[in-house]
Amino acid sequence: MKAKHQRLILALAALVALVGAALLAASALRDEAAYFYAPADVRTKGVEAGKAIRLGGMVVKGSLKHAPDGVTIHFDVTDGKATVPASFKGIAPDLFREGSGVVAEGAFDRSGTFVATNLLAKHDERYMPRELEGMNYNETTHQMKAEQ
Amino acid sequence: MHRFANPARFLNIARPFTGWLFWPGLILLAAGAGCGLFVTPPDYLQGETVRILYIHVPAAWLGMAGWGGIAVAALMQLVWRHPLAAVAGRAIAVPGALFTAICLITGSIWGRPTWGTWWEWDGRMTSMLVLFFLYLGYMALANASARQAQGGVSPTTAIFGLVGAVNIPIINRSVVWWNSLHQGPSITMRGSSIDMALLWPLGLTLVGFTLLFAAIVLMRMRTILAEAKAEARMQRMARG
Amino acid sequence: MNQWAFVIGAYALTFSATFLLCLRCWRAMRRAEAAVQKLSERP
Numbered sequence A: 001m002k003a004k005h006q007r008l009i010l011a012l013a014a015l016v017a018l019v020g021a022a023l024l025a026a027s028a029l030r031d032e033a034a035y036f037y038a039p040a041d042v043r044t045k046g047v048e049a050g051k052a053i054r055l056g057g058m059v060v061k062g063s064l065k066h067a068p069d070g071v072t073i074h075f076d077v078t079d080g081k082a083t084v085p086a087s088f089k090g091i092a093p094d095l096f097r098e099g100s101g102v103v104a105e106g107a108f109d110r111s112g113t114f115v116a117t118n119l120l121a122k123h124d125e126r127y128m129p130r131e132l133e134g135m136n137y138n139e140t141t142h143q144m145k146a147e148q
Numbered sequence B: 001m002h003r004f005a006n007p008a009r010f011l012n013i014a015r016p017f018t019g020w021l022f023w024p025g026l027i028l029l030a031a032g033a034g035c036g037l038f039v040t041p042p043d044y045l046q047g048e049t050v051r052i053l054y055i056h057v058p059a060a061w062l063g064m065a066g067w068g069g070i071a072v073a074a075l076m077q078l079v080w081r082h083p084l085a086a087v088a089g090r091a092i093a094v095p096g097a098l099f100t101a102i103c104l105i106t107g108s109i110w111g112r113p114t115w116g117t118w119w120e121w122d123g124r125m126t127s128m129l130v131l132f133f134l135y136l137g138y139m140a141l142a143n144a145s146a147r148q149a150q151g152g153v154s155p156t157t158a159i160f161g162l163v164g165a166v167n168i169p170i171i172n173r174s175v176v177w178w179n180s181l182h183q184g185p186s187i188t189m190r191g192s193s194i195d196m197a198l199l200w201p202l203g204l205t206l207v208g209f210t211l212l213f214a215a216i217v218l219m220r221m222r223t224i225l226a227e228a229k230a231e232a233r234m235q236r237m238a239r240g
Numbered sequence C: 001m002n003q004w005a006f007v008i009g010a011y012a013l014t015f016s017a018t019f020l021l022c023l024r025c026w027r028a029m030r031r032a033e034a035a036v037q038k039l040s041e042r043p
Helices: A003-028 A039-045 B007-038 B048-080 B083-114 B123-145 B155-164 B167-177 B196-239 C002-041
Strands: A053-059 A072-078 A083-089 A101-108 A114-122
Touching: A003 B048, A003 B155, A003 B167, A039 A053, A039 A083, A053 A083, A053 A114, A072 A101, A083 A101, B007 B048, B007 B083, B007 B196, B007 C002, B048 B083, B048 B123, B048 B155, B048 B167, B048 B196, B048 C002, B083 B123, B083 B155, B083 B196, B083 C002, B123 B155, B123 B167, B196 C002
Parallel strands: A083 A114
Antiparallel strands: A053 A072, A053 A101, A072 A083, A101 A114
């Protein structure tokens, strides 16, 4: 075997081992490195009241209500599997709206409502002109269809 | 592959190519940025801020592709002992680090009006910041060993470049593996979820920035080769 | 119009940084290749 081939095999073996180790570490970190809890995670793992976490999901359409004081809002956060009620007092980012993504920082109170101290808007991977808003997006074909 | 091992032959090709890559790159970039700023419509949700896409995405691509280039050069240096590979690795590091920084900063500028924050420690942002630190480490190692390595990089630096490549698939998959604030991939094997009306200038800026990047790498390789040649000649004169 | 401030800031930063890097690399290359030329012209 030529020295060149030995070096090639050595380098490739080291690379495969490294990538394998990194993938293992990444999958072990899967839960730890999660940036936020989804409502389903909250239900399965249980988060005690008062513990500071981030809660992420979609704002349920029709759930957004403004309290009489004018600065507090109430809304529900869902990930399709579970839904959690949340409240926030302050100015929400421009992109915070019903049917769109949100990441809320805060903690649960004793009644199970998530009291957010900060709101971040999370948008999805779709970009389109305004004329296309209100059209249906097909996840599998990536095509837009007009709403019936 | 060793056809271009001879620096003189490489330079004969690199000299005209520097301009052939630079000028078309500049024209494409100007066209793409102009169209991205003034021709395309605003996004339905984000409004005008979506225009940052046309520089943020090419910067991210070049930051990651740059490290891919460093890893390939490192493999060629370690396995085939290709003399120009070590020079190429060192030449890529500076523009790669710059575009990684541009990606981080434009992302931050984009995050403030859309997400409501300049920075968050989510998987995508953290792994991209790690890439920037890897570039800094690579450049420090390369500069420390440049003299012994005749302008190239030492084998230790090359191994560092190879090992650091592990981070590239992590950046790519970070938004799929972990809950993150950064949205998922828009352009996948199945198509693009960016509407054509918004997508087309991205092609221009992607190709434009890539050509400029290649021109910068060629300029830096020519610089390193010339400096090594001058150094060698000086030493010979001092001895003779 | 506030959104444009973010867009213009990002573009200005990107293009000035890219331009400066191109200029620096081109100058360094010119200087290094001129030095080699000068050395080779010496007897």
